[in-house]
Amino acid sequence: MKKEILIQKWLDGELNDAELAAFKALPEYASYIKISEKAKLFEDTSYDVEMEYSKLDAIIKERRQKDPPVKTLNWIKPLMRVAAILVVGLAIYYAPLYGDTTTVKTLASNQKTLELPDNSSVKLNAESSIQFKKGNWKNNREVNLVGEAYFKVAKGSQFDVNTWLGKVSVLGTQFNVKQRVNYFEVTCYEGLVSVNYKGKEIKLPAGKSFKVIGNEIVEDETKDSLPSWSSKKMASFKSVPYSEVINEFERQYNTKVETKNVDTNQLFTGSFALNDQELALKAITLPLQLKYNKENKTKIVLTKE
């Protein structure tokens, strides 16, 4: 492609004498020259840089007076920052409303006190758990309880405690709810509590307690101003099946208790200490003339004498 290179060199003005002669000898030489010459006629000689600039300058000056573009850029940034802060703030503020429920749990031989969002307090006994929604607490004071807890409710709107055995509603008071597999007990220490059990509503004034043992409903009284497990570090029972007492002991001391020849349906009235295992064992065995034997750290066997 000698011709192509020759022409490209000519177009770039790089031909030397010998090459120029060769180029001139091409049959299309005249055509190329004419095309090249006439191309210049397509130049737009009317483009006047100075004149175009003065046009542009006028437009820009007008725009600068109307709304200075520099300023526009300056306030958009802070505005974005403010907007971002607002978004984050709102998200933080509203997140609890839609957030998950809060769950607090206690393990065996463990108690916990927690504050609810409105200064109501809940003391959880061993092996219990409570669930509530932090968001929207003001309008919906509702907790789900499994186990036993003592509530000190701040005044306000209705406060509900749901258990799978029944629902307890109050307006501002102190009460204890105990829920076991076959046992449900609500004791009111102050104010008035309403217990909803199997569709029945029972009003419970201060000093009264409501018990469900198996399917039997028992109403009882208490002279204490606080549940014994909370105030005196004692677990107290009044006409409660012995099996419940053993269960409670297991919960409080995180041990396994086995019985041999013991009637676990007999009713037991009494209490045991929550901070002294030996003493507690005596307290629950001596009245029934039982013997206890610690097989290992986590297993105790009770036998009838």
Added chain:
Amino acid sequence: MVQSLNTNVCEERIFSNLFKTLSKDVHNFLRYKYGDNLNPKDKVQEAFIKLWDNCKNVTPEKAKSFLFTTANNMMLNEVKHQKVVLKHQQVKPKDYTNENPEFIMEESEYMKKYQRALGNLTEAQREAFLMNRIEGKKHKEIAEELGISRKGVEKRIYGALEKLRKEIDGI
């Protein structure tokens, strides 16, 4: 590291300098590529106004490519497969011409054919060819401005020339 003293083109002195050095190039570039019928002059103005509006974000080094890209995009927005037409200056018959009317007729015929042939080139061929033939720019310069290789430029210009010749000569 060398850093430019001017981080943007908002200063009037810099801006007007840019206009004076670049506006004609931008204008010619648009014209060669898209022809006269889409008002390349207006597009140059608009591109520079865009540059002014964004002056804070454009460094003087970036201004050239900003202008070419912006102007090109503005044109593309308007191009609706219009036939490219480049106006050429009328060949004025000289007063004392000894050229006969036949010759003048032939010349004007030739220019009409030339104009049509130019319109039939690809954009790439046309812009490179006219930058070279009208503005007398070297292949190397053109390659830099269009952001392509020198070989590419040579190919485009040569291709344009051959295509023009064949079309005009009626081969």
